Each structure stands twice: as structure tokens, then as C-alpha cells.
Amino acid sequence: MQGNEAVAEAAVKAGIKFYAAYPITPASEIMHVMAKKKDIKFVHAEDEIAAVMMAIGASISDGKSMTSTSGPGFSLMQESIGMATMTETPLVIVNVQRVGPSTGMPTLPSQGDVLQSAYGSHGDRYPIVFYPNSVSEMYKYTIESFNAAEENQGPVILLSDGFLGHLYETVELDKIDYKVKDRKGKKFGTGNRHYTGLISKNGIPMTKDTKVYREWIKKVKERTEKIAKNYAFYEYLENEKSNTLLIAYGITSRVILPLKEKYSIFRPIRMFPVLEKELKKISEKYKKIIVIEMNDGQYKKEIERVLKREIESIPILGGSIHLSEIKDKLK
């Protein structure tokens, strides 16, 4: 199965009821598979803003929903991510990354939207972001994305890239372990709740009340911190002989895997909130930490921020990645 197909099939397993999207390479196959699912409401929307807004409407009124896109479409969705946050609406957004800015290098793979996935929308938010590195992981973490969205009552971003999205691998579906969290709460229509992007209390807008805002944002922050603990996914390959720790995620972590013979490797799967506690513990004994990623050091900045020490960066830009190039840079 292909990475993108795995996302679609897993969404069905997770109990998705509504899906809307707008075509974009390298994410379109998710849409192609969803289009054929007769039991799922499917919309080929007029643009990514409509797609994500429909998904929000469907999630509020009925149940689990998802949309998928690549960088340009993800940029269009940013305002709506804020709306899902403010209205506390579970929602899964998949971003199969390609090289940007703008139309960039259509449609070579990239990891250039890592920071955008956490910081792209305006205002303070605490999103949960996952980034798997294989087709079977795409399956598993699609389901975990739905679970986290339900539990945290908000949007979850699932990152992929052009490589992973188009990668074909054998997947043993019955060997993937997961649990599905069901939708809870009152049926839409039976109450008088006002779902609004305005800060509000009991459905009444409180747009001049600093206290209400502070209480709300604190609640969201603490809830995310607490719930993210249940989703602290990562992989750590320790090499006793190494005093250097390589950090890589997504497709990059696949490419550098042979380097485990020489180095220790840490691979975050939950990208945000950053695995601060785990990283602090693991990184202690390493003299050098190097982040290898297909962008100009985006996640390196995050690691620097949480570890408060200098981190080295190997940026792999322009849509192609070779182990030999990385090895040269490590010398």
C-alpha cells in the first residue's frame, strides 16, 4: 500500500464520517481513495479553505472529519486551524509536504512546513503534530491523530512528505496495534451551544474580558500538555560508542538509518508539543547534537529552544536527499 492510501484507509478505521479536500500533488491520492468510500461523506471542494471549513462544520454537527493537502493548501487553512482551536472542534489535517515557498518545486518532497504546522495560524495555540516515517506508521498515526483530536478537542496536524506519501510498502494491517477513541458528547441540535471563534463564556461572547481569555487559554494549554503525554511517541536508537546524537524525523530518519552503526539517533514522532522531557533526559550524555532535516534548520531551532544549548544543523534543501551527502557533511 502507498503512504497516502494508508492515511485514507486508517481514517476509515478510525471512524471518519466526513472528508473534504482540494487536489494537490503529492497529497491527492488520499482524496482519490476517499472519493470511492461510499459510506463516507466526500466533497471535492472549491478550495482548501472550503474543504477545512466543511470539515469543521461536519465535525461540530456529526462526527470525525478530516482534510488533507500540501504546503500551499495548508497555508490557506491556517485561519481555520485557529477556528477549530477556539471552538474546540476535533479535526485532523494531513499535510504531505513539498518544496516551498509558493509553488516552489512542484512537486518534490520537503519538510519545510514543520514550524508552520505549529506556528502558522495567528494567536497562541498549542497544537499536537505527528510525523511518522513509514507506510504502516502512516496508518497507525492517522488513527492516533483522530484519537488525539477527540481527546484534546481540537485540531491535530499529521505531517507527511512527498516521499512517504508516494512510498509503497507492504503493510501487515493486523500487526498494527491501536485503539480507536470514539466521539463523545451531546448530539448537535439538542442544545443551545453557540460555537464561536470569539472568546466566549457559556456561548456568550466576552470579547472585552481579559480574565475570560486568560482562563480559556490556560485551560487549553494545560489540557494539551496533559493529553499529549498519552501520545509521547518517539524512537531512540542508542549507540553506546557514540557521543553524537543525530535527530531526524519523517523520511529523513529513514535515509539516515544506516548511520546508527556510528551514531545514536533520536526520532520524534510527536513533533509538537516538542518531547521536552524525553529529549532532556536522552541528550544529557551527548557532546554533540545534530538535527538533519529537509528544511533550513526549522526543528533545530525548536531543539535549541528546549535544550538551551547549541545544536548543529544539516539542512537538506531542494527536494532530493542522499545518504552520501549527509555523510560528507558529518565529516
Added chain:
Amino acid sequence: MNFKDYLKIERFPSSWCPGCGIGIVVCNTARVFEELKLKKEDITVVSGIGCTGRAAGYFNMDTIHGLHGRAIPLAEGVKIARPDMKVMVLSGDGDLIGIGGNHLIHACKRNTDITVICNNNHIYGMTGGQRSPMTDKGIKTITSPYGNEEDPVNVQGIVRANKRFFARTTTFHILHMKSVIKEAIQHKGFSFVEIVSNCVENYGRRLGFKNAYDMLLNFKQTYKIVKDAKELEWDEIGIIK
């Protein structure tokens, strides 16, 4: 049920300026709900952003207040997910026809079974009186200080391009407004109701109207009710379907 049961009466007086037309639209929409004996569980109101965007919050049922320009796709998501519900969009002219114009075209194309009510006050009310896509040619606003050089959007043309239900009414013609909203709700498929409305603070005042009454009187004198027309002239109100 009484029309008041469909409204969050405890939230009144509303946040709208004295003399604003939105209250007339909200109140009469609730009266139509009453006349149609709709159950609160079966209806929802979705709004965008703007003065009119605040309307959803005054309805006493599960309602949604979305993003500027995005009320239509938000409502379509609800309708597609929950075809058992009556879904109504209540929003402003800038919201539905300006920033959200693309969604309007495509909701018409999809013929999603929702009713869109556009409170057309010809202006960006909430942000202080900038030109809207429905501002008439020649009108001075704070972003067209020398007079609007452009024609307003032909929203009837957009809706009728796919032969969808289009109606126009005004905040003066209350009985007409109610009958139009009623027919729009009962119509199977997409329906669009343009309600010519009074924003005295950020529009009428600058045109020389002294108060809302003068504006309403102007609607009375300007707009003629027509029946069985194929197309509404700019000064006609009625239903085309």
C-alpha cells in the same frame, strides 16, 4: 412555540446600533420558524464575521459563528453531514459576496440544500463603513472618498447562473420578508435571500439620512413588489426560482 423561544431573549438588548436593520431580520426569521412550527433540534443558524455575523449567537439552539467569508462552506459541512437538519446562513454582504464570493458560486453549483440570508446593508458595517462589494456606483464611503467607481456585484446573476432560488426583500417590507424567507426555507435545494437593510450609523448617515426611519421610508418608496418575474430589476423585490 413562540418566536421568542427561538431567540436568546436574555441576550437582548443586542449589540447592534440603534436603528440597525439586523434585528428586524433576526426577529422575522424567528417568526418564520414559529410559523413553520420548526423544532429547535431540527434547525441551526450559521454566521460569518461582521455585524450580521453576530446574528447566529442570538438564536436559542446549537449555532455556529465561523470565519469572515466562510459561513457557506461551514454550513454546507453541517448540511452534508446532517441532512436531517435545516441549515440557515445569516451573514453580511461583505462576508457572503466579497471575501466569501467563491463559496457562494460553488454552493450554487452544488445546489446544497441550505438557505442563505444576506443582510445587505451595502457597507462593511463592523469595520467602520468601508465600501462593500454591494455599494452602489458613485457612493462615497471611507474607502471610496471620491465616490465608488465600480458597479456592485450582480448577486442575482451569480445565483441565477445556475438557476437557483433567488429572492430580494427589504427590512421595510416585513410581511414580504417573512413570506420570502418562508419560501426559501421550504425550497428544496440552494436558496439565497438578499435583504436590503439599513445601516444608519456607517452608511445611511453619510448619505444624508437622518435616522433609520428615513432609510426605511426610502426602501418603501424605492422598492416595488413584483410577482412571476424572470429577473428582478434593481428596484424590484420578489422571488425568482
